[in-house]
Amino acid sequence: MVKKRENMLLDNSTEEKIKESARKVFLKKGYAATRTRDIAEGAGINLALLNYYFRSKEKLFELIMLETMFSFMQKMAVVLNDEDSKLEKKVELIASNYIDFFTEEPNVPIFVLNEMHKNPRLLFDTLPVRELFFNSVFFRQYQTQVAKGKIKEGNPANFLINMMSLIIFPFVGSPIFKLITGTLDAQYLELMQERKKLIPRWVKAMMKSM
Amino acid sequence: MVKKRENMLLDNSTEEKIKESARKVFLKKGYAATRTRDIAEGAGINLALLNYYFRSKEKLFELIMLETMFSFMQKMAVVLNDEDSKLEKKVELIASNYIDFFTEEPNVPIFVLNEMHKNPRLLFDTLPVRELFFNSVFFRQYQTQVAKGKIKEGNPANFLINMMSLIIFPFVGSPIFKLITGTLDAQYLELMQERKKLIPRWVKAMMKSM
DNA sequence: GTCTATAGGGGGATAGAC
DNA sequence: GTCTATCCCCCTATAGAC
Numbered sequence: 001m002v003k004k005r006e007n008m009l010l011d012n013s014t015e016e017k018i019k020e021s022a023r024k025v026f027l028k029k030g031y032a033a034t035r036t037r038d039i040a041e042g043a044g045i046n047l048a049l050l051n052y053y054f055r056s057k058e059k060l061f062e063l064i065m066l067e068t069m070f071s072f073m074q075k076m077a078v079v080l081n082d083e084d085s086k087l088e089k090k091v092e093l094i095a096s097n098y099i100d101f102f103t104e105e106p107n108v109p110i111f112v113l114n115e116m117h118k119n120p121r122l123l124f125d126t127l128p129v130r131e132l133f134f135n136s137v138f139f140r141q142y143q144t145q146v147a148k149g150k151i152k153e154g155n156p157a158n159f160l161i162n163m164m165s166l167i168i169f170p171f172v173g174s175p176i177f178k179l180i181t182g183t184l185d186a187q188y189l190e191l192m193q194e195r196k197k198l199i200p201r202w203v204k205a206m207m208k209s210m
Numbered sequence: 211m212v213k214k215r216e217n218m219l220l221d222n223s224t225e226e227k228i229k230e231s232a233r234k235v236f237l238k239k240g241y242a243a244t245r246t247r248d249i250a251e252g253a254g255i256n257l258a259l260l261n262y263y264f265r266s267k268e269k270l271f272e273l274i275m276l277e278t279m280f281s282f283m284q285k286m287a288v289v290l291n292d293e294d295s296k297l298e299k300k301v302e303l304i305a306s307n308y309i310d311f312f313t314e315e316p317n318v319p320i321f322v323l324n325e326m327h328k329n330p331r332l333l334f335d336t337l338p339v340r341e342l343f344f345n346s347v348f349f350r351q352y353q354t355q356v357a358k359g360k361i362k363e364g365n366p367a368n369f370l371i372n373m374m375s376l377i378i379f380p381f382v383g384s385p386i387f388k389l390i391t392g393t394l395d396a397q398y399l400e401l402m403q404e405r406k407k408l409i410p411r412w413v414k415a416m417m418k419s420m
Numbered sequence: 421g422t423c424t425a426t427a428g429g430g431g432g433a434t435a436g437a438c
Numbered sequence: 439g440t441c442t443a444t445c446c447c448c449c450t451a452t453a454g455a456c
Contacts, residue, residue, distance in 0.1 A: 030240070257449095
């Protein structure tokens with residue numbers, strides 16, 4: 001269902017062209033403000049053809065959403081269950097992966113969060129996120145650290161929330177942060193790169209004092 | 211321009227009823243998905259009357275947006291410039307104020323962030339946020355701590371970003387976090403309350419190791 | 421100020437030719 | 439598979455009566 005990036009780029013089928021265009025427009029404008037006409041135009045085809053392939057705007061949207069969330073989760077899942085790396089290294093990898101991902105696709109976070117907020121059902125139809133997290137090597141390692149007293153005992157939810165907040169929110173709130181700090185786009189991206197190394201340290205420091 | 215809450219609640223004028231309804235619908239659905247018919251219905255008046263008072267959907271939206279952002283910023287501004295409290299106390303107050311605010315109005319953060327992302331111009335037309343922050347007592351205190359070596363030297367932007375991330379993101383990503391951690395709505399709100407006290411500690415711990 | 425009625429346009433979806 | 443033409447609903451905005 002979800003093809004590899006290489007295949008997608010080589011695949012010049014009409015269906016793929018429409019999906020690429022749809023992805024671009026949906027991510028930029030959100031579901032409600034998107035016009036199927038714009039998607040068609042972006043794909044270099046006709047409106048009728050869009051409906052021929054995907055039946056409706058809604059169906060096309062759900063497909064794009066599913067694929068986007070899947071790639072979103074997958075980035076995490078791979079790292080979470082790596083047996084060879086330690087907890088701190090995993091935090092570093094997660095931060096690094098997501099920061100690279102969002103740097104290339106800056107609209108993904110706000111898009112996913114917003115649509116999810118409007119329609120939480122979209123979440124349930126996807127993946128067993130809950131099991132994915134609690135059965136992970138990552139979580140087991142976290143618990144070990146707590147048992148050893150290296151991480152102060154507390155709600156594990158806070159660990160997850162804090163880590164993801166530090167990684168994702170700077171992208172979600174970028175317009176405000178850029179304005180307040182008077183940072184240009186290029187500088188801001190540099191800052192995000194620096195944060196790859198800082199976030200693991202911060203997470204570590206925080207968790208000692210929960 | 212922006213009236214006090216007490217006045218708003220007592221003010222039963224048609225104009226105010228429309229604004230209240232508009233606020234509710236816009237916050238819930240976002241600009242694009244909002245129908246002026248729904249606003250009118252919610253206010254118990256007719257569609258024509260809405261345009262009589264506010265000229266257009268867009269004008270009404272801009273007004274609501276402006277007021278929302280204003281109250282958003284004001285919450286911060288008051289604390290930032292308090293001469294009597296120390297830096298750590300300020301972080302505590304900011305966290306506490308925002309968590310209470312978002313608990314009452316859970317749609318505000320994602321709404322503001324999303325609309326701002328779609329149309330960053332909305333930001334520029336508001337307030338001199340930049341000056342507000344850098345000329346604040348808060349920022350001066352931050353610099354003093356850095357000079358004293360109590361906060362490790364680093365980009366001040368990170369201080370702001372991290373604090374706001376820990377405060378706001380849990381509300382923005384609530385659907386996902388609830389799902390992953392298997393938390394019910396009431397429990398999640400409890401968690402947010404607990405975070406009022408935890409966030410200042412975390413911020414402090416982080417800033418020692420920038 | 422408030423209403424009813426309607427203009428006017430936009431957008432999603434389909435029929436039907438090629 | 440792909441196009442043109444068109445349907446039809448929905449939504450914003452306004453005209454005009456009260």
